[in-house]
Amino acid sequence: MLLSHLPALQVVLPLIAAPICLVLHHARLAWAWAMLISWSAFGIALSLLNRVLSEGVISYHIGKWAPPWGIEYRLDEASVFMLVLVTTIGVVVTTFAKESVEKEIVKEKIHLFYTCYLLCFAGLLGMSITGDVFNIFVFLEISSLSAYALISMSDDRRALTASFRYLVMGTVGATFYIIGVGLIYMATGSLNIADLAVKLPAVADTQTVRAALAFLIVGLSLKLALFPLHSWLPNAYAYAPSAVSAFIAATATKVAVYVMLRVIFTIFGVSYVFGTMNLGPAILSLAIMGMFAASAMAISQKNVKRLLAYSSIAQIGYIMLGISFATVTGLSGGIVHLFNHALIKCCLFMVMGCVFFRINSTDIKDMAGLGKRMPFTMAAFVIGGLSLIGVPSTVGFISKWYLMQAAFEAGSWVIAIMIPLSSLLAVVYIWRVVEVAYFSPSPDGETAIKEAPVSMQIPIWVMVAGIFYFGINAEFTLDVARRAAESLLGGIVL
Amino acid sequence: MSSLGLYNYWVVVVLMMSGLYIVVAHGNLVKKLIGLNVFQASVFMMYISMGKVAGGTAPILDESIKVYSNPLPHVLILTGIVVGVATTAVGAALIVRIKRAYGTIEEYEIEKHEIEEEETNAAEGLTCF
Amino acid sequence: MNNQPIVRIGAKIMIPFIMLFALYVQFHGDFGPGGGFQAGVIFAASLILYAIIYDVEEARKIVHPWALNIFLGLGIILYAGTGIAGIFLGGNFLDYNVLAHDPVHGQHLGILLVELGVGITVTCAMTIIFFIFARQEH
Numbered sequence: 096m097l098l099s100h101l102p103a104l105q106v107v108l109p110l111i112a113a114p115i116c117l118v119l120h121h122a123r124l125a126w127a128w129a130m131l132i133s134w135s136a137f138g139i140a141l142s143l144l145n146r147v148l149s150e151g152v153i154s155y156h157i158g159k160w161a162p163p164w165g166i167e168y169r170l171d172e173a174s175v176f177m178l179v180l181v182t183t184i185g186v187v188v189t190t191f192a193k194e195s196v197e198k199e200i201v202k203e204k205i206h207l208f209y210t211c212y213l214l215c216f217a218g219l220l221g222m223s224i225t226g227d228v229f230n231i232f233v234f235l236e237i238s239s240l241s242a243y244a245l246i247s248m249s250d251d252r253r254a255l256t257a258s259f260r261y262l263v264m265g266t267v268g269a270t271f272y273i274i275g276v277g278l279i280y281m282a283t284g285s286l287n288i289a290d291l292a293v294k295l296p297a298v299a300d301t302q303t304v305r306a307a308l309a310f311l312i313v314g315l316s317l318k319l320a321l322f323p324l325h326s327w328l329p330n331a332y333a334y335a336p337s338a339v340s341a342f343i344a345a346t347a348t349k350v351a352v353y354v355m356l357r358v359i360f361t362i363f364g365v366s367y368v369f370g371t372m373n374l375g376p377a378i379l380s381l382a383i384m385g386m387f388a389a390s391a392m393a394i395s396q397k398n399v400k401r402l403l404a405y406s407s408i409a410q411i412g413y414i415m416l417g418i419s420f421a422t423v424t425g426l427s428g429g430i431v432h433l434f435n436h437a438l439i440k441c442c443l444f445m446v447m448g449c450v451f452f453r454i455n456s457t458d459i460k461d462m463a464g465l466g467k468r469m470p471f472t473m474a475a476f477v478i479g480g481l482s483l484i485g486v487p488s489t490v491g492f493i494s495k496w497y498l499m500q501a502a503f504e505a506g507s508w509v510i511a512i513m514i515p516l517s518s519l520l521a522v523v524y525i526w527r528v529v530e531v532a533y534f535s536p537s538p539d540g541e542t543a544i545k546e547a548p549v550s551m552q553i554p555i556w557v558m559v560a561g562i563f564y565f566g567i568n569a570e571f572t573l574d575v576a577r578r579a580a581e582s583l584l585g586g587i588v589l
Numbered sequence: 590m591s592s593l594g595l596y597n598y599w600v601v602v603v604l605m606m607s608g609l610y611i612v613v614a615h616g617n618l619v620k621k622l623i624g625l626n627v628f629q630a631s632v633f634m635m636y637i638s639m640g641k642v643a644g645g646t647a648p649i650l651d652e653s654i655k656v657y658s659n660p661l662p663h664v665l666i667l668t669g670i671v672v673g674v675a676t677t678a679v680g681a682a683l684i685v686r687i688k689r690a691y692g693t694i695e696e697y698e699i700e701k702h703e704i705e706e707e708e709t710n711a712a713e714g715l716t717c718f
Numbered sequence: 719m720n721n722q723p724i725v726r727i728g729a730k731i732m733i734p735f736i737m738l739f740a741l742y743v744q745f746h747g748d749f750g751p752g753g754g755f756q757a758g759v760i761f762a763a764s765l766i767l768y769a770i771i772y773d774v775e776e777a778r779k780i781v782h783p784w785a786l787n788i789f790l791g792l793g794i795i796l797y798a799g800t801g802i803a804g805i806f807l808g809g810n811f812l813d814y815n816v817l818a819h820d821p822v823h824g825q826h827l828g829i830l831l832v833e834l835g836v837g838i839t840v841t842c843a844m845t846i847i848f849f850i851f852a853r854q855e856h
Contacts, residue, residue, distance in 0.1 A: 103811035111798040114791035158812040236672045252690035
């Protein structure tokens with residue numbers, strides 16, 4: 096009986112679990128509870144994936160109010176792909192969080208940490224699953240508000256200012272988004288995504304709809320940290336608690352990208368956004384500027400977490416590059432890179448969590464000789480780094496290969512060459528860390544540093560295994576991404 | 590309809606721009622938060638205005654009422670207001686903690702503290718390279 | 719404000735009426751304008767008024783912070799529980815029609831429970847926010 100209600104339970108389960116976690120009021124218990132919930136959410140997501148791939152689109156009506164009047168949860172390939180991604184990262188990070196959080200956060204606040212964590216998790220899942228543009232805003236704010244709180248839980252006082260800056264920029268972004276939603280509601284009288292796709296073409300040639308598109312794109316670009324609007328991201332990722340960095344870096348911006356995909360491809364349609372409005376070149380140039388500028392800034396960073404944060408902005412550039420081609424290859428390249436980058440960044444930020452766990456710092460200078468003293472952790476860093484660069488047999492290669500192919504298809508070999516060219520910058524910043532960790536003598540006296548605990552190692556190596564598995568056998572991700580891209584480009588998802 | 594007939598949309602635009610200006614131009618974190626609230630208030634205004642149907646009354650079910658305003662935007666923006674309150678609360682809580690950690694809520698002073706912190710870190714780092 | 723008899727007595731008269739008004743807004747919400755959000759805020763306003771007039775510590779004695787925390791969670795659980803009950807009674811999530819033998823009664827019951835959950839949660843959340851900020855000064 097419950098099987099047909101899985102779409103609702105996917106979101107409701109973590110949402111109800113959060114207040115229960117608040118009532119539990121015990122650190123270990125809260126962790127165990129969060130673990131239970133994230134595994135159940137993962138199970139639900141897998142079973143939904145299975146159903147969508149075999150039976151096609153699932154539509155669930157909240158309160159039996161038929162769409163377009165009621166809120167509809169709509170699952171197609173793209174949204175179920177995001178659900179699997181978010182819940183996978185959720186399971187991995189929750190496992191990792193136990194030791195990491197106990198070290199970085201005061202014991203009295205740990206249950207609050209998991210409450211916010213579950214809320215953030217629920218918000219991200221809700222954004223992926225819902226078929227209602229206003230509902231997306233609500234879930235966006237649930238996830239963002241809890242993310243601000245999570246970031247500010249760090250001991251470092253700079254996390255507070257980073258979180259405040261994120262709050263200001265994030266709220267401006269979200270408010271831009273509801274202005275856009277309001278304008279399309281004015282023009283069409285509907286909030287349901289599938290219904291909007293039908294109704295918008297009739298009124299597309301009005302000032303209202305054009306303004307709506309502008310507000311939606313700018314607002315979401317702020318949320319996903321597209322290049323010139325990224326200034327909230329580096330500090331927020333760098334000073335947040337390690338588990339939070341790993342979770343948010345792998346999911347929050349990715350889900351915002353997904354909402355952007357929905358807005359561009361499902362609501363407005365390719366021909367309107369890339370044809371009539373001709374936004375392609377604008378997104379393309381911002382993406383390429385982001386790829387180079389953010390990678391260049393990453394090179395000069397002293398803190399590895401900040402370095403990785405800048406690298407994230409560059410990777411968002413790659414994803415947006417794929418989207419800007421508006422072809423099946425480009426879009427599926429973008430979606431695959433979205434998945435792959437989530438794996439890589441989650442792995443790398445967890446590695447930095449382990450490093451922080453042992454040496455209380457994530458500055459490059461403090462990592463001298465770490466390659467010998469924490470061999471497993473640093474090996475994972477090297478593998479993650481190689482994948483970020485795009486070395487064959489890792490996931491990074493697959494997605495960059497696809498993006499290059501898309502660029503060739505679009506007839507632009509200049510862009511195709513820019514992809515490996517900007518990867519060279521990644522070589523530089525990854526090498527800076529590797530050099531210090533492996534080829535600098537370790538400072539004397541600190542011989543007591545040993546490997547991070549096993550419960551932190553396991554999630555990292557699960558991610559590493561994922562990096563290799565999906566790098567060698569990319570059939571599954573490519574297949575799902577291609578189907579998602581096709582359904583997005585097909586206009587109305589049926 | 591003349592442009593004056595749409596006066597509440599002019600109010601929306603003015604509020605929106607002044608709110609955004611306050612967020613950008615003021616260095617005081619509390620003022621930034623107030624600017625954010627003004628900015629959000631403009632959106633509330635916009636949604637409430639769009640629900641109005643010419644000649645319509647309040648959407649209460651009664652046989653004598655034929656034309657009534659669209660209540661949906663109001664319900665939506667009620668959610669928006671709640672989100673705004675939550676944002677303000679989180680923001681205010683952050684400001685209180687920033688004040689405790691830095692002793693100030695002026696952005697440029699906080700930045701000065703942060704740059705000093707970076708520099709002392711960098712000075713320690715010189716010995717390693 | 720212990721030395722201001724007019725304010726103290728004025729508040730004492732007002733507070734029960736504010737609470738009553740909150741309950742009216744809460745339970746009349748399905749016939750007229752109103753609902754859980756507004757009622758919750760009005761109810762919280764009466765508690766906050768009490769705290770402002772008679773000192774925050776006094777107010778904390780009346781509504782314990784831990785009780786607020788528990789009720790905050792309970793409100794959400796009441797909301798979600800109504801939704802889940804819809805699933806178990808054979809409808810969709812938040813389907814009120816199945817809550818009673820007749821859909822109209824079901825809708826009534828559903829909206830009443832959900833709004834009650836919202837009201838409780840909003841009251842507790844607003845009061846907690848006020849208490850937390852009020853503590854900062856000391």
